[in-house]
Amino acid sequence: MLAKETPLGLSHNCWPAGGSVIRETLHLCRNNTGELAVFLTELGYAVDAVDFAEGALTRAQEERAGAERVRWLCLDIEHDDPAELSDDGYDLITLRLVFPFLHDRTRVLDTLAARLRPRGTLVVITPVVATTPEERRHIALDAEEIGLLTEGWSQVERCDAEGLAVLVLRGPAGDFAAVEKDRPEPQSVVGVCAVVTDGSGRVLLGRSRRSMWELPGGRVEAGESFEAAAVRELAEETGLTADIGDAHLLTILHDDRADVRRLSAVVRISAWGGTLGLPEPHRFTRWEWHDLHALSVLGTLFTPTAHALDAVWPGVLPGLPPVHSYPHASTPPAVGGEPAEAVRLRQEMAERVIAGGWAPSAAVEDALRTVPRHRFTPENPLRIAYDDDLAVVTSRDETGTAVSSVSAPWLQANMIEKLRLEPGMTVFEAGSGGYNAELIAHVVAPAGRVVTVDLDPYVVQRTRRFTAEAGRGQVTVLLGDGSQGAPGHVPRGGFDGSVITHNCWDISPAWREQLAEGRYLVLPLEIHGYTRAIALQRHGDVLHARDWTYCGFVRDRGATARTTAITDLAGGELQLRHEDGTPPDPAGLEKALRGPRDELPTGVTVAGMESFETLQLYAATTLPAFCRLAGAPDTALAALPRGADAAATVADGSLAYLTHVLVKDGETAEESRSEFIVHAVGPAVPRWQSGWPPAYGPGTSTCAGPATRR
Known part of the structure; x- marks a missing residue:
């Protein structure tokens, strides 16, 4: 056949x-x-x-x-x-x-x-x-x-x-749209949405005769509580049963439908029994369990259903029409459930992080194996959630710039290790998201506590929901400016550790003052544009640097936030990024860029994947008028590495910058070599040739070979 x-x-x-x-x-x-x-x-x-x-x-x-x-x-x-x-x-x-x-x-x-x-x-x-x-x-x-x-x-x-x-x-080409039914009847303007998940963490939705997906739910009868209505509707529509004690009111949503003011109660059901059926075939054609990350490609969803799903898992359905939300004061218990694939991928992620040397302690290793990272990024497939080298963006501003993310697991593990935590400690976190706080909570369990602060109401709402859904109950989420620490929540003697999860150009006094003597503050410090996660130990009023790791985070948006001074050259084809102090005078650079460019091979080479982070910091902290040169990928005005900027200095209408080029290919990264090259334009080039580059550390050569002119 x-x-x-x-x-x-x-x-x-x-x-x-x-x-x-x-x-x-x-x-x-x-x-x-x-x-x-x-x-x-x-x-x-x-x-x-x-x-x-x-x-x-x-x-x-x-x-x-x-x-x-x-x-x-x-x-x-x-x-x-x-x-x-x-x-x-x-x-x-x-x-x-x-x-x-x-x-x-x-x-x-x-x-x-x-x-x-x-x-x-x-x-x-x-x-x-x-x-x-x-x-x-x-x-x-x-x-x-x-x-x-x-x-x-x-x-x-x-x-x-x-x-x-x-x-x-x-x-x-899946997408979703929030759609409405006809004008609600007067007796149905107060309704309830029952949110139920299975043993794999998937949410139950029904395909209605109106060709849209809906949560179990309906109108609230006279004298009936929201919780009771959710349990009743669940049984009537799906055949599943639940005790009213396992039904938890999360929030009441309010919007206007036509000329009717509509209220929708969102009830999270944490436990249920029975067999899924189709008791009302005249209303629904089928019931199915759906992965959270696939909701945004599901097609048509009833608008109150879409709003209820987003109330439980903020971010899974972007671009919804506005709705007013009135959260309930009580916090429901954590709800478990995950597929076997998530367990396997989490173990594989943990193995890679451990093999990289980022989680040497048993406590951090166990946290990586245990805390369900995918439940803090529900809008993403499992393979993205458990990529050990990927920071998952969870919020962007109106320009598309990332303003909140779940950092790469290897970096989170490394920064937690730098805190040197023990069970029972209380830890402060500035910049929320949920997963990092839960990792820390696991390390300081069973009696420890984490206080996390963020200035974005959306991020706070999201973190509260996810830590309630999948956490240990040891995380306190606060709305506020993290640069002020957590006034009113500081334990006697100070926090036993503090971690900052956004780039910062300076150290807030509150972070030092609220830190216990001898304990550690770990933060991504921007040093003239280069970011390093530095572990600082408090001794009195002095913070002593103990360790650092190359990293990158979203930038601070609080009271201590700063903007980078950017000077456009050649109509924006090139840019000078000046992070600190007074921007250099660009006078004469336009003409210099159109002239000849001198190139000076340094004789200094590095193997593939070999770090030169210290070289960047040395240049940033020693060169006068230091800045970074960036440009369009196809620019002919500068020999910039693709997708990266270059350390640079400006003086007297001249520009010099440092790049690297492949000089030896190899079958492995260790066998390949790249050489650092100094490029310069402008009248100061002859003077610079005699002093470029400075010594970049022990065992490295200075300049070698004649300069070439292009």
Whole structure:
């Protein structure tokens, strides 16, 4: 039968082998004989054939010639950790007679779409209700289900053969829109939204007959509490049951719908029982559990549902229409649940951080293995949340500049290690986000405490929600300017440690004054534009530097914030960035840049990936009129490294700056070498040639070789 289907344009339009080109394919089947999997190998694909029944895989291997060219995987694609699947993605994903057997169809399809390579194709082969006998229609799709399946794809093609529909999907282009129903009836202007998650932390949503996704919920009856209404609506609409003691009012949302003032109570249900069903098929077509990071590509959501989801997990649905929120005073208990994939990825992240030497202590190592980082970045897929070298941006200002983020795990571990914490200590954090505070809380557990402060109400709201959802209950989140410390929350004798998680150009007196004697302040200090996480130990009124690490953070936005003086040159093609003091006089530089450029090889080389952080600091703290030169990637006016700026100095209408060029390639980073080159323009070049570069540290040479003129 499959051989007859392939001439329907599929083998040429979406499954091209391209001669000897090998394309990777994921083939999902249900009790399949393996014919399609083997056929795909004949087209030139490397095939991963997946079935949840081990016996079916065994039969396929035994019965099909060419089966040895297929990688056979026993996996429940809906529930199992997909660790065995290709990390590099697939050119083609096929689902043969699988889709009707899935419960969380939308989630599975979104997950598979995320594994497609650029220009990849997803093919669904399924029976359809119109051509399936009545007794077997439970394994077929009707027109509405096919419509939902194809939502969010930029290209959709359909072929039909022998009672099967072959759906060819390309270009995942999911989005979401908050939509409304008709004008609410007067008795339904006060409603409730019940927010329930499963054992994997996924949220329950129903597909309504109005073709939108909705939370369980509805109007509040006369004399009924919000919590009672949420429990009742959950049971009536889904068949799930909950005790009223496990229903917690988070906030009341207020907006105007047409000429009606609408109130929506958001109730978080922390525990439930029963079996998910469809008690009201006249209102809903199905209920599914959804990953939080996929909510923003889900399509249409009922507006109160979208607002309720964003109230529980701020940031998962950006760009919502405005709503007023009145948070409830009580804090619900933490709610657990995470998929097996999150556990695996967290352990892998921890291993990489530990192997890098960033978490030498058992306490920090255990925190990395335990605290669920993905629950503090719910808008991101798991692989982004658990990237050990990635800072995840969680908030941007109106210009698109990052103003809040969850820093890279290796850096967070390193800065926590510098605090030298012990159980029972109280720690101050300036700049919130939640994950870093929870790591610290884990280290100082069980009796320790973390006080975190941020000046952004959105960041504070987000941190409070996430620490309540996934934390230990040891983090206090305050709205305020972190440069003032945490007045009113300082323990007797001072904080046992303080960590600043935004760039700062100076040390606030409050940080020293609120720190206990002998304890450590760790902060990312900007030194003429270069940032280093420095550990400072308090001895009286003096802070002694003990250790430092190269780093980068979002900039301070509080009372002590500063802006960088930027001088545009050549119409903005080049920029001089001056971080401290009086900006240098750029007079004459425009003419100098259009003239010849002198280049002086220094003879100083470094291996690939070898740090020259101390060289940057030496130049920044010793050169007169120090600044940094930045420019457009394609500028011909300066020899700047791509994506970076250069240490520079300006004087007498002249400019000199330091770059590095590859002089020896190697199979490994250690075998390659790059040499530092001094570039200079302007009338002061002859004078500078005799003194550039200064000695950059022990064991390095000064200038070597003649200067070249361009």
